[in-house]
Amino acid sequence: MSDMGLVVVGAAGRMGLALVRAVHEAEGARIVGAVERKGSPALGKDIGELAGLGPSGVAVGDDPLAAFATADGVLDFTAPAASVEFAGYAAQARIVHVLGTTGLSAEDNARIEAAARHATIVKSGNMSLGVNLLALLVEQAARALEAKDFDIEVLEMHHRHKVDAPSGTALLLGEAAAVGRGISLSGNDVRVRDGHTGPRQTGSIGFATLRGGSVPGDHSVILAGNGETITLAHHAQDRAIFARGAVKAALWARGRKPGLYSMRDVLGF
Ligand SMILES: NC(=O)C1=CN([C@@H]2O[C@H](COP(=O)(O)OP(=O)(O)OC[C@H]3O[C@@H](n4cnc5c(N)ncnc54)[C@H](OP(=O)(O)O)[C@@H]3O)[C@@H](O)[C@H]2O)C=CC1
Numbered sequence: 001m002s003d004m005g006l007v008v009v010g011a012a013g014r015m016g017l018a019l020v021r022a023v024h025e026a027e028g029a030r031i032v033g034a035v036e037r038k039g040s041p042a043l044g045k046d047i048g049e050l051a052g053l054g055p056s057g058v059a060v061g062d063d064p065l066a067a068f069a070t071a072d073g074v075l076d077f078t079a080p081a082a083s084v085e086f087a088g089y090a091a092q093a094r095i096v097h098v099l100g101t102t103g104l105s106a107e108d109n110a111r112i113e114a115a116a117r118h119a120t121i122v123k124s125g126n127m128s129l130g131v132n133l134l135a136l137l138v139e140q141a142a143r144a145l146e147a148k149d150f151d152i153e154v155l156e157m158h159h160r161h162k163v164d165a166p167s168g169t170a171l172l173l174g175e176a177a178a179v180g181r182g183i184s185l186s187g188n189d190v191r192v193r194d195g196h197t198g199p200r201q202t203g204s205i206g207f208a209t210l211r212g213g214s215v216p217g218d219h220s221v222i223l224a225g226n227g228e229t230i231t232l233a234h235h236a237q238d239r240a241i242f243a244r245g246a247v248k249a250a251l252w253a254r255g256r257k258p259g260l261y262s263m264r265d266v267l268g269f
């Protein structure tokens with residue numbers, strides 16, 4: 001089979017450049033397009049040069065539909081409104097859409113689900129191997145430790161540029177804890193605490209957010225009981241872990257029927 005042709009959207013962003021480097025290093029995939037928004041200073045520049053790889057022959061453009069028409073898949077770590085639009089274009093082109101953007105609303109998710117009738121979409125708040133394994137462990141721990149005995153809190157820290165909170169990963173880990181507990185996260189989540197909050201509600205899942213510096217992504221799930229705490233944690237040291245996961249997801253999705261898949265489907269756990 002020929003190499004999978006991939007378009008990177010948001011190609012000049014932090015994750016965009018990491019994705020270009022990950023595709024360059026991967027076997028079985030190549031970059032066929034790079035897209036940024038109209039007016040971006042990156043337009044017209046060679047994406048290989050921008051990523052520090054040398055000339056690639058692929059210039060950054062601002063026409064996603066034209067780029068998708070020549071591709072087998074798209075790698076998308078951009079912004080919610082853009083990702084919803086790209087999911088629609090991926091459906092029109094009947095291609096793979098690897099979607100890592102976080103901060104999606106319920107309405108965004110409904111539109112992405114609709115696009116997945118025709119596109120093969122792999123979507124996850126975190127594409128790294130480590131976090132997806134962590135989610136499995138959190139689910140098991142939450143199942144093993146009863147809500148009356150152990151409170152669950154999710155703590156995350158990210159770089160100063162991050163615009164959404166709680167992080168997609170924190171929500172993914174909260175969902176895993178909720179699955180383990182046999183409850184829905186929605187309605188049991190406590191995303192912010194301020195002022196006179198009253199005592200903690202048994203069975204709730206709390207979130208706390210820190211922002212600063214250049215931290216690529218730190219997450220801890222704390223199970224706090226009487227006299228002991230258990231902390232399950234993941235520390236990202238390099239965005240390459242997310243980018244490698246995204247390329248793996250694209251290669252896994254190639255040739256699969258349209259639908260909405262998760263990173264746990266890709267990794268088999
Ligand atoms: N699932 C995962 O594993 C991970 C997810 N993420 C998520 O990925 C997203 C991006 O993060 P990051 O790379 O740090 O952010 P950046 O802001 O560095 O990159 C986003 C890029 O997308 C571009 N963009 C936005 N809208 C459009 C559009 N309509 N068309 C084309 N390009 C567009 C931005 O351009 P401009 O600057 O002009 O707006 C920017 O270049 C976030 O939601 C983040 O949470 C990040 C890491 C891992």
Ligand SMILES: O=C(O)C1=N[C@H](C(=O)O)C[C@H](O)C1
Nearest residue numbers: 102125162167168169216217
């Ligand atoms: O914005 C980021 O940087 C990251 N976003 C994702 C999230 O919201 O969890 C994944 C990773 O932690 C980095």
